Amino acid sequence: MSEHLTVVSHPLVLHKLSLMREKTTSTAVFRQLLREISVLLAYEVTRELDMTTKRIETPIQEMDAPVLAGKKLALISILRAGNGLLDGVHDLIPSARVGFVGLYRDEETLQPVQYYFKVPTELDERLVIAVDPMLATGNSSVAAIDLLKEAGATNIRFLCLLAAPEGIARMKEAHPDVPIVTAAVDEKLNEQGYIVPGLGDAGDRMFGTK
Structure with missing residues (x-):
């Protein structure tokens, strides 16, 4: 991926996002919508994966079929909303390796504080996809990417x-x-x-906490 920012303006993405923005949407429905929309966004963020071929046999004949190349992807959740x-x-991508970066935002300084870090090995040989529903100030995201690079990651998408x-x-x-892949760029902080108009605190709405 070459562009720094990709906005996925697919009708299903936009529709589901609008439902998520509504303050009356329940926790259960919010969580389900987020899961559905994440599949659609994952389709875009994995668009340019490295490919190779593998000799297989269909019910009709043998063929050289396209398959993913290289080591399994690493999915990194920026806790807790990233989950x-x-x-x-x-x-x-059920075969992907999964890691977690625990960061919380200091409400006074708005700066990220790390409390957990556990990621797959050999990040330098994997495509690393870091996930977090909200890119607000960018401080937590930058801190998470800093940590992933320190752990060896060189090919990262957010x-x-x-x-x-x-x-x-x-x-x-x-x-x-x-590169950043997102469903929408909102007005401001x-x-x-908090993102305006946004959808509130994604973690609170997902887990029913305040």
């Missing part, structure tokens, strides 16, 4: 549901080599660092 996107992507212009700019400045 909602992770589920759908993992449905599509998948999110919503992005703010401020977060996109922050990511491009810090990690211009990491508010004073609390």
Whole structure:
């Protein structure tokens, strides 16, 4: 992938996202919609995977069939909200290795604080897809990518549901080599660092916490 930003404006993506934005949408429905939309976004973020061929035998004859090349992908969930996107992507790529980066945002400074890090081995030989529903200030996303690069990752893509212009700019400045795939770019951030119009706190809406 060459473009730094890809907005997936597929009708199903847009429709499901609109349902997720509504404040009356229940936790269960929100979580289901996120899982469904993540499959559609995963289709886009995996568009240019390396391919090779494998000799197989169909019921009719033998053929050289296209298959994925190289080591299995690594899916990295930026906790906790990343798990909602992770589920759908993992449905599509069940053989992928999975890792977790635990970050929370200090509400005073809006800076990320790390509390957990567990990722697959040989990241330097894998396509790494980091997932987090919201790219807001970009601070947590940048910190997570920093950690993944320190762990050896060189081919990273970032998948999110919503992005703010401020977060996109922050990511491009810090990690211009990491393409972003998202369903929508919203207007701005508010004073609390939430995306406007957004959909609120994705983690709270997914898990029913406040």
